[in-house]
Amino acid sequence: MIHVSTIALATETQSQADIALSAINPTADGTYAVAAFLLKIVDSILKPLGLSGNDTIETIVYAGVVFLVAIAVGYVAKWIILGAMRKFGEKVAGDLYGFLRDENFFSKLCRMIPALVFLILIQFTLVTTKDVLAGWLTRLTLLYVIYVTGLALVALVGGVWKHVDSRKNKKRLPLNGLVQLLKGVVWIIALIVAVAVLANKSPGTLLAGLGAFAAVLMLVFKDSILGVVAGVQLSENDSLHVGDWIKINGTDANGTVQEVSLTSVKILNWDKTTTCVPPYSLVSGSFTNFRSMQLSNTRRIQRSYTIDADSIQPTTPEMLEKIRKLPFMDAYISQKLAQKAAGKVEDVNNSAGLVDGTIDTNLGLFRAYMKMWLDASPYISHTSACFVSTLPQTDSGVPFQVYCFTSTSSWFPYEAIMDTVFEHLSTMLTSFGLVAFNNPSGRDTILEGYIAGRGPENLFGVPQPFFADDTKESPTATPTAG
Incomplete structure (x- = not known):
């Protein structure tokens, strides 16, 4: 039997089976009183049964009693701690408390209390009897403490990250990969400590031995390492945010970034499909980010309309009189005629502020009309480049190009504005005697x-x-x- 009087001699009979004994003092006054009380209970249970001389049975019964006490203490402590956190947590920690609560950080932290109580009280059996069973119970309890500590630290990292992401990460930088890295480091450390406990060795000794496996570890965690490097580069260069619209060259990826992790970038394409690519491919390759376009609240229109070259004609007085009746054209033609009569040919950078164009051909007049029409449209940005021009002639005709920016970057309004521009362009061609090119039907x-x-x-x-x-x-x- 484990006698209460022998506990004072614990330091002389300490077992070498557990590495944690040096950090725990089982002869502290408070703990000694609790242990003595529990040992009396065990003694009162085993004496009537005649089993007081069996160390194994005594250890099992004592461990069972300690386990029940630890569960009771843990339940009471959890009730007190969680109650206090519900009452004062939000006042003290603000939003951070809510995120930690969502990650069950406090509940996971409280799960360590029963294990710590059991770990402390079971040492009395270990140091007085050198019982192998008690040593393994201690090791298993330490493994549980390590596991719960890992859960609590991961929950802490997750809660702090959500707090930072919701309030301070306004740019939506792809830092989720770094958070996953921290969580991975927590579990790697926990695994090393757990192996050290089972092997009864120092964690430092195990870490020194890992150098021989560095090459293997680099191969196993190659994607994670490259993902971390890519995440740091993307964050440092401000190249990618969650919510950005990107298009990856050479792939079908074209949509909004949903998530950036250590191993993949998740993109929701416009056709509602999902594409996942390694983060490092964005750094080693190339991709187009449309964020600056969205922030400018403008979007470019660059499209051409092919005009039949045979319909391009020099102007005549009759043609000018007919075109004068169109919007914007009366004042334009009058000023251009006056400049021509004065010997001023200013078809580019006109001193009177006229748009680029000529009165020599119907196509030149149409260029001037479309530019004035775009300048008058409220749906076209007046702070960005806007011009109309002709491109090199092809076997299909003369491409008439419109280059401008809409006053919105939203997709649907942009498409509607672009349709309006070219619908108006196609209907006004005949007013200038121009014909659109069509293949024979x-x-x-x-x-x-x-x-x-x-x-x-x-x-x-x-x-x-x-x-x-x-x-x-x-x-x-x-x-x-x-």
Whole structure:
């Protein structure tokens, strides 16, 4: 039996099985009183059964009693601590308390109390009997303490990160990978300490031995290491934020960044699919970030409309009089004619503030009209570049380019504004005597056949019946009702 009187000699009979004994003093007055009380309870249980001389049974019964006491103490302590935190936590820590509570930090922290109570009280059995069972109970309890400590530290890191992310990380930097790294470091340290407890060795000795496995560890954690490096570079260069719209060249990734972790960048594409790419690929490769465009609240329109080169004609007095009736054009033509009469040819950087354009061709007049129309539109940004121009002629015609920025960067309004610009452009071409280029269609073939005086029987692929004004011209034409 473990006699109370032998506890005072604990230091002379201390077991070498557990590394934690040097840090715990089981003969402290308060702990001694509790242990003595529990030992009396064990003695009173075993004596009537005649088992007081069996050290193994005594250890098991004592451990069971200590376990029940530890559970009771832990429950009471948890009730007191959590109650106090609910009452004063938000007043003291503010929003941080809420994030720590969401991570169950305080509950996980309280789970250490029963283990610590058990660890302290079980030492009395260990130091007085050198019992192997008590030594292993101590080791298992230490492993549990290490595990719960790891859970609490991970919850602390998570809660602090959420607090920082919600209040101070206004730029939404991709720091989630660094948080995951900290959590990984916590568990690596916990694993090393746990192995040291099981092997009854110093954690420093184990760490020194890890040097031989450095190459293997680098291969195993290659993606994590590269992810950390990439996360630091992206944060330092301010290249990527959560919520940014990015497009990764050479891939189908084109959407909003949802999450940046150690091993992947999660992108929600516009077609509602999800793409995950390694963070390091963003650093080693290239990607387009549209954040600056969104922050400027403008978005570029750069599109061309092909005009048939045969429709471009020099202006005539009759044409000028007709075009004068269009919006913006009367004053423009009058001023340009006056400048021309005065010998001033200012088609570029006009001293009178006129837009770029000429009165020599219908295309030059149309360029001036479209520029003035864009300048007058409330949906076009007037602080960004805006011009119209012609591109090098192709076999399809002369590309007429519109280059401007909308007054919004939102997707749907941008598309609507761009449609409005080119719908107006296409409807105004005929007013300037211009024609848009179109590839020949079936309708063009039929018209050419009519012009050539051919009947539909000579037009390959024309369906029957074929309508004609004069049935005599084509014997296979459908006769008109008469």
